[in-house]
Structures are given as structure tokens and as C-alpha cells.
Amino acid sequence: MKIQVVWAVGPELFETTEEFYDTYGRVACARPETELIMRPLRTGLNELDHYDFTYFQLLNSFQVLEGLVQAEKEGADAAIVGCYFDPAMRNARGICRIPIVGVGQSSMMFASLMGRKFAIVVPRPGQIPIEEENLVANGMRSGAIDNRPIRSLHTNLSMGLQTIVAEMDLDSIIDDFKEVSRSCIQDGAEVIIPGCLGLAGPLAMSNVTEVDGVPIVDPLVSAVKVAEAMVDLSRGGRPWISRNLMYKLPAEEDVAQIRRRFGIQPS
Numbered sequence: 406m407k408i409q410v411v412w413a414v415g416p417e418l419f420e421t422t423e424e425f426y427d428t429y430g431r432v433a434c435a436r437p438e439t440e441l442i443m444r445p446l447r448t449g450l451n452e453l454d455h456y457d458f459t460y461f462q463l464l465n466s467f468q469v470l471e472g473l474v475q476a477e478k479e480g481a482d483a484a485i486v487g488c489y490f491d492p493a494m495r496n497a498r499g500i501c502r503i504p505i506v507g508v509g510q511s512s513m514m515f516a517s518l519m520g521r522k523f524a525i526v527v528p529r530p531g532q533i534p535i536e537e538e539n540l541v542a543n544g545m546r547s548g549a550i551d552n553r554p555i556r557s558l559h560t561n562l563s564m565g566l567q568t569i570v571a572e573m574d575l576d577s578i579i580d581d582f583k584e585v586s587r588s589c590i591q592d593g594a595e596v597i598i599p600g601c602l603g604l605a606g607p608l609a610m611s612n613v614t615e616v617d618g619v620p621i622v623d624p625l626v627s628a629v630k631v632a633e634a635m636v637d638l639s640r641g642g643r644p645w646i647s648r649n650l651m652y653k654l655p656a657e658e659d660v661a662q663i664r665r666r667f668g669i670q671p672s
């Protein structure tokens with residue numbers, strides 16, 4: 406089984422931190438026979454704080470969509486959106502014929518299975534508004550704690566993933582994550598989700614899997630397990646997606662025509 410992770414970052418950032426992505430992939434709990442393929446965008450954002458701007462998010466999301474379409478062309482059995490925002494996830498499900506899995510949606514689903522209430526800890530305050538919207542869009546608001554279900558680290562992690570991986574004091578970041586998580590636990594959280602792969606990766610690689618006995622759901626791990634299950638369903642002749650309304654597929658000739666109209670190269 407081949408699962409491609411389309412990271413929502415440009416090639417410059419990916420190349421300078423490729424070891425991070427490879428190492429994170431090795432601790433993602435994939436089956437021995439599952440091949441995880443890591444890919445950056447053809448072009449994309451390279452600084453974390455740029456993801457806080459809705460205009461930049463839209464531009465980057467189109468590149469994510471194109472990357473997911475390309476993953477199917479390259480023979481992937483499933484593709485994972487490599488960003489906790491799950492950019493272009495639903496759009497890609499409406500054009501791709503392979504399972505498209507979001508790390509944000511998957512982690513919320515797993516957290517709801519593991520405990521009654523969960524909370525999400527993000528690296529920057531700028532992530533909170535879009536994650537609040539995603540909670541609602543994924544139908545998971547009732548599964549999160551009532552008071553401030555999404556909280557930010559105290560440390561400023563807006564300097565970029567290169568600095569986070571290469572220069573930051575991981576112990577201080579982990580301590581910060583635990584401190585914020587404890588405030589969530591006091592408000593009723595039974596499960597904690599790190600709401601960014603740039604935060605979840607270092608936690609996983611440092612073998613931080615719980616805070617005071619409260620489990621941490623790794624977003625990439627949850628997405629890998631969902632992707633494997635959906636491929637199993639497809640191979641077993643079982644439905645894995647509804648094409649009735651939201652994810653119905655357009656005709657191929659319409660796709661080609663509309664892409665030409667918008668000046669986009671053939672897919």
C-alpha cells in the first residue's frame with residue numbers, strides 16, 4: 406500500500422528540513438507493508454506565520470489540491486493532507502478517486518473515540534480562529550471542552566519550521582505544551598491533540614505520548630490509520646466515500662474545460 410503525504414509547504418522549506426519529515430514518517434505507526442511517501446508542494450508557503458492569513462491560505466490550498474491530484478497520478482493508494490488546517494481536503498475528495506485524508510479531521514475523530522472531551526494545543530494564536538471553524542465543520546464542537554477548546558503555546562513559534570527543528574530548545578517547547586495541556590485537562594479535557602504537524606512531530610520523536618496520564622493523539626498517526634482502513638475498504642469492495650451529493654465527481658471533459666477556462670495546465 407502506498408500512501409502519499411502532501412505537505413502544505415514549499416520545496417525550499419521541505420528540502421531544508423527533509424530529515425524531520427522522514428524521521429516523523431518512521432514513527433507514524435504505519436503497517437510494515439505500507440510505504441509512506443513524503444512530498445512538498447510544487448510551490449508553497451515557507452513561513453509558519455504566513456499560514457495565519459486567509460489570502461495566503463487560499464493560494465496555498467490550491468497548490469495542495471494540485472499536489473493531491475498529482476499523488477493519485479503517481480499511483481498512490483491514498484493521500485494525506487500534510488497540514489492540520491486540512492486545506493483543500495474536501496475539494497480533493499470531489500475530484501480524486503482515491504481516499505483523501507485530513508490530519509485534523511482524523512485526529513478529532515480518534516480523540517472522540519478515546520475520551521469524552523478533547524482539546525487542541527496550537528503553536529500560535531493565529532491558528533485559533535480557523536481551528537474553531539474546523540471544529541464546527543467537522544461536526545466535532547460538542548466533542549471538545551466547552552471553555553477555550555483550542556489554546557496556543559506561550560512560546561512564539563512563528564519563526565518557521567527550520568528554526569523549530571534546528572535551533573529551538575525542544576525541552577522548553579515540550580514543557581510549554583505540557584503546561585497548556587494541563588490547563589485544558591483542568592477544564593475537562595480527556596485527550597489532547599497537538600494542532601500542527603510542526604509541533605506534533607517533535608513530540609512524537611521525543612516519545613511524548615501523554616500528559617499526566619491523559620493521552621496525546623498524533624495527527625499524522627491518526628491520518629495514516631484512517632488512510633489504511635479506507636484503502637482496505639476500497640480493496641474489499643466496500644464503499645469508502647459517498648458520491649451522492651458533496652463528493653460527486655464531475656465529468657472528465659468538464660474538468661479539462663474548466664481548467665482551460667481558468668488558465669490552469671491540464672491535470
